[in-house]
Amino acid sequence: MPNQTPVTQDSAIIRKLASFGALSSTDMTVLSDLHQRRRRYASGREMVRQGHRNRTAYILADGWAVSYILLPDGSRQIVDVRIPGDFLGLGSMLFNKSSQNVEPITTVEASEIQESDLLSAFAATPNLGRALLWAASRDQSMVAGRLTSLGRRQAPERMVHFLLELGVRLRLVGLADKTGYACPLTQYHLADLLGLSPVHVNRVLRDLREAGMVTFQNGHVAFDDLPRMVAFADFDREYLDDKVPAQW
Amino acid sequence: MPNQTPVTQDSAIIRKLASFGALSSTDMTVLSDLHQRRRRYASGREMVRQGHRNRTAYILADGWAVSYILLPDGSRQIVDVRIPGDFLGLGSMLFNKSSQNVEPITTVEASEIQESDLLSAFAATPNLGRALLWAASRDQSMVAGRLTSLGRRQAPERMVHFLLELGVRLRLVGLADKTGYACPLTQYHLADLLGLSPVHVNRVLRDLREAGMVTFQNGHVAFDDLPRMVAFADFDREYLDDKVPAQW
DNA sequence: CGTTTTATTGAATAGCCTCAATATCGGTGG
DNA sequence: CCACCGATATTGAGGCTATTCAATAAAACG
Numbered sequence: 001m002p003n004q005t006p007v008t009q010d011s012a013i014i015r016k017l018a019s020f021g022a023l024s025s026t027d028m029t030v031l032s033d034l035h036q037r038r039r040r041y042a043s044g045r046e047m048v049r050q051g052h053r054n055r056t057a058y059i060l061a062d063g064w065a066v067s068y069i070l071l072p073d074g075s076r077q078i079v080d081v082r083i084p085g086d087f088l089g090l091g092s093m094l095f096n097k098s099s100q101n102v103e104p105i106t107t108v109e110a111s112e113i114q115e116s117d118l119l120s121a122f123a124a125t126p127n128l129g130r131a132l133l134w135a136a137s138r139d140q141s142m143v144a145g146r147l148t149s150l151g152r153r154q155a156p157e158r159m160v161h162f163l164l165e166l167g168v169r170l171r172l173v174g175l176a177d178k179t180g181y182a183c184p185l186t187q188y189h190l191a192d193l194l195g196l197s198p199v200h201v202n203r204v205l206r207d208l209r210e211a212g213m214v215t216f217q218n219g220h221v222a223f224d225d226l227p228r229m230v231a232f233a234d235f236d237r238e239y240l241d242d243k244v245p246a247q248w
Numbered sequence: 249m250p251n252q253t254p255v256t257q258d259s260a261i262i263r264k265l266a267s268f269g270a271l272s273s274t275d276m277t278v279l280s281d282l283h284q285r286r287r288r289y290a291s292g293r294e295m296v297r298q299g300h301r302n303r304t305a306y307i308l309a310d311g312w313a314v315s316y317i318l319l320p321d322g323s324r325q326i327v328d329v330r331i332p333g334d335f336l337g338l339g340s341m342l343f344n345k346s347s348q349n350v351e352p353i354t355t356v357e358a359s360e361i362q363e364s365d366l367l368s369a370f371a372a373t374p375n376l377g378r379a380l381l382w383a384a385s386r387d388q389s390m391v392a393g394r395l396t397s398l399g400r401r402q403a404p405e406r407m408v409h410f411l412l413e414l415g416v417r418l419r420l421v422g423l424a425d426k427t428g429y430a431c432p433l434t435q436y437h438l439a440d441l442l443g444l445s446p447v448h449v450n451r452v453l454r455d456l457r458e459a460g461m462v463t464f465q466n467g468h469v470a471f472d473d474l475p476r477m478v479a480f481a482d483f484d485r486e487y488l489d490d491k492v493p494a495q496w
Numbered sequence: 497c498g499t500t501t502t503a504t505t506g507a508a509t510a511g512c513c514t515c516a517a518t519a520t521c522g523g524t525g526g
Numbered sequence: 527c528c529a530c531c532g533a534t535a536t537t538g539a540g541g542c543t544a545t546t547c548a549a550t551a552a553a554a555c556g
Contacts, residue, residue, distance in 0.1 A: 069396045072482055077396035094385045100392065137342045140388050144348065147391060148317045148325035150398040151443030155512075186534065195399030197513055202536060218521095234320055403544070434502060448544055450504060466553095502553070510545070520535070526528090 012085030012173040013059055017131045019172055027128045030121050034059060037112040041104045048089045048102040056112050058088040063108035064184050067100045068192065078193040079143060081166065081185070085173040090136060093118070106184045150195045153233075155204050158194050160233035163214055163221055180215075180222040190216075260333030260421040261307055265379045267420055275376050278369050282307060285360040289352045296337045296350035304360050306336040311356035312432050315348045316440065326441040328391060329414065329433070333421040338384060341366070354432045398443045401481075403452050406442050408481035411462055411469055428463075428470040438464075 014031055017023055023031070038061065041047055048054055050070055060082055067088070068078040079100060082088055092098035093115050122129035142165065149158045166183070170176035187205065191198040209215045213229055215222040223229060262279055265271055271279070286309065289295055296302055298318055308330055315336070316326040327348060330336055340346035341363050370377035390413065397406045414431070418424035435453065439446040457463045461477055463470040471477060 069392065071396070071400055075400045077399040079392045079395060091385055091389060094382050095389075099389045134342050137339055140391070141339060141343075141347045143388070143391055143395060144317065144327045147327060147395045147398060148319065150395060151325040151440075152319055152323045187536095188534075192399075198535085199514080199537090200512055203512095206536080435504095436502075445545055446502090447504085447546080451544090454504080498556100500553100500555075502551100504549100504551070506548085506550105508545100508547085511543090513540100513542075515538105515540090517538085518536080520533100522531100522533080524530085524532105526530100 012061060012083075015174060016085040016172050017135065020134070021131070023131070024125070024127065027125050027131070030124050030128055034113055034117060034121055035061070035111040039110060039112060041108040041110060043104050043106050043108070046101055046103050047108075047110070048092055048098050048100070050099065050101045051097050054089065054092045054098055055115055057090050057093050057115075057118070058110040058112055060084055060086045060088055061109040061111060063104055063106040063110075065102055065104045065108055066189065066193075067102045069100055076192050077195065078189065080139065080146075081189075081193065083166075083169060083173065084175065086139070087132070087135065105189065146193075155194070155196055155200060156208060157233050158196075159190070159201070159204050159208065160214060160229050161235055162190075162194060163216070164229055164233060164235045167221070167223070178223065178226065180220060182219060183216070183221045184219055187216075260309060260331075263422060264333040264420050265383065268382070269379070271379070272373070272375065275373050275379070278372050278376055282361055282365060282369055283309070283359040287358060287360060289356040289358060291352050291354050291356070294349055294351050295356075295358070296340055296346050296348070298347065298349045299345050301344055302337065302340045302346055303363055305338050305341050305363075305366070306358040306360055308332055308334045308336055309357040309359060311352060311354040311358075313350055313352045313356055314437065314441075315350045317348055324440050325443065326437065328387065328394075329437075329441065331414075331417060331421065332423065334387070335380070335383065353437065394441075403442070403444055403448060404456060405481050406444075407438070407449070407452050407456065408462060408477050409483055410438075410442060411464070412477055412481060412483045415469070415471070426471065426474065428468060430467060431464070431469045432467055435464075 014023065014028055017027075017031075041063075043063075047058065047065065048067075062084055065082040065088060066078045067080050067082060068076045070076045082102070088102050088110065089098065091100065122132075145165070146162070149161055153161065167176045167181055170181045175181055185193075187201045188198050190196070190205075191201045194201070196204070205216045209217070209224075212224050213232065214224055229235070262271065262276055265275075265279075289311075291311075295306065295313065296315075310332055312332075313330040313336060314326045315328050315330060316324045318324045330350070336350050336358065337346065339348065370380075393413070394410070397409055401409065415424045415429055418429045423429055433441075435449045436446050438444070438453075439449045442449070444452070453464045457465070457472075461473050461480065463472055477483070
């Protein structure tokens with residue numbers, strides 16, 4: 001019965017999918033059933049490992065994780081930040097080996113999903129399959145957006161753009177409002193995410209703070225001047241709002 | 249009967265999918281049927297436009313295209329190069345609006361696919377749906393790979409890595425061999441693809457050529473020293489080879 | 497052939513990085 | 527409860543990578 005005070009408790013994915021269209025009660029039931037094998041994962045311990053065979057996926061119920069690619073020189077690129085309501089490791093179901101690592105950055109609560117369960121869920125309600133495919137495509141288009149940021153935006157714009165995008169995603173699951181959100185990412189995470197050095201991340205954040213635009217401090221992101229952020233980073237307000245599943 | 253001299257003629261997608269596992273004759277028939285509405289598109293004319301409603305996808309039979317995101321300052325980021333055998337605009341089937349543009353860079357032959365046709369194809373042979381999902385995931389993991397390149401590799405490594413990756417993809421459809429491949433991309437395309445300026449692309453290519461590693465000239469990519477390229481760019485030989493659909 | 501793309505090279509500059517040092521925070525054990 | 531220690535954050539200095547501006551050459555195209 002997902003009806004507790006913290007909105008994140010396993011209903012995150014339901015909330016997310018529902019915000020884009022009606023989920024039938026069947027959809028919700030099937031979705032809840034996927035949440036059987038709920039487990040807890042400690043921060044820092046990889047859940048999915050690059051190059052390893054692993055045919056399970058997860059639904060993130062609580063906590064944050066990052067998926068990343070490791071280069072042999074030791075550097076890494078974080079491909080995506082995963083927040084409550086997101087799927088983890090869907091790719092490893094399709095391939096023999098995962099091409100990315102997934103590591104919790106806080107204590108994480110997630111439900112293990114076996115391929116067979118997912119397939120039968122799809123069979124039970126095609127609508128749900130469509131919704132999940134939509135969510136996956138949305139994730140993909142966000143990665144393309146980040147690629148664009150890395151390729152064609154300067155560090156400060158890149159930073160603001162990311163912080164806004166994350167805000168939109170968090171709002172979908174009730175973890176952010178117009179003033180900002182709690183954020184467990186460190187400056188090192190931001191560096192690996194945005195293709196910068198930690199030192200430069202620090203300077204950029206200081207400049208943005210002093211400019212009165214956005215404050216990233218003490219595990220909290222505060223939008224000091226949202227309109228200016230949007231203009232500065234050229235953030236498409238429709239960015240994710242509009243990515244509603246077709247036909248809904 | 250796709251059995252002409254140029255291997256690319258509409259059989260590219262069959263060849264690609266088949267190279268990763270047996271396609272039943274039913275699969276092949278259904279796949280061929282999707283190739284009904286074959287059309288020709290002139291280079292430079294957008295096939296899919298960012299922010300536009302468009303519920304059709306395409307299978308690229310012949311020619312090359314790029315999908316890209318346009319920024320308001322006029323710069324652009326090419327997200328992916330699409331070659332024969334690839335799908336185009338799958339994302340626009342799921343969303344109301346496409347988030348990317350697709351533009352042919354040569355004259356292109358492609359088959360229009362309506363959503364309904366695709367769905368019935370999936371219904372007819374689930375195996376095919378799985379194969380296409382696999383192909384889509386493979387594309388996605390390549391974008392993640394490029395993100396990693398932009399974030400964490402220097403321009404020369406980035407360049408070599410991309411040229412190798414493209415070579416692997418082209419080999420799958422018989423358009424490349426160990427010595428290199430024909431490539432209609434300009435240095436401007438490479439710049440928009442790799443997040444560099446055209447000027448720097450030019451210098452990097454010259455350096456690589458003079459170093460005897462790879463020659464990009466006159467619409468042709470020549471691997472002058474493949475082993476050295478692989479080592480230099482730290483290219484994972486299993487990169488795509490290993491991304492075989494699970495259970496095949 | 498002229499005209500427009502595409503490629504090429506030089507010079508100066510800007511953005512971001514590395515190295516290095518110090519400060520602060522958060523947790524842990526005595 | 528405090529001292530300590532590792533992780534995180536902060537700032538300066540100098541250097542390297544890649545950019546912009548600018549000019550010219552060479553192809554591609556109609």
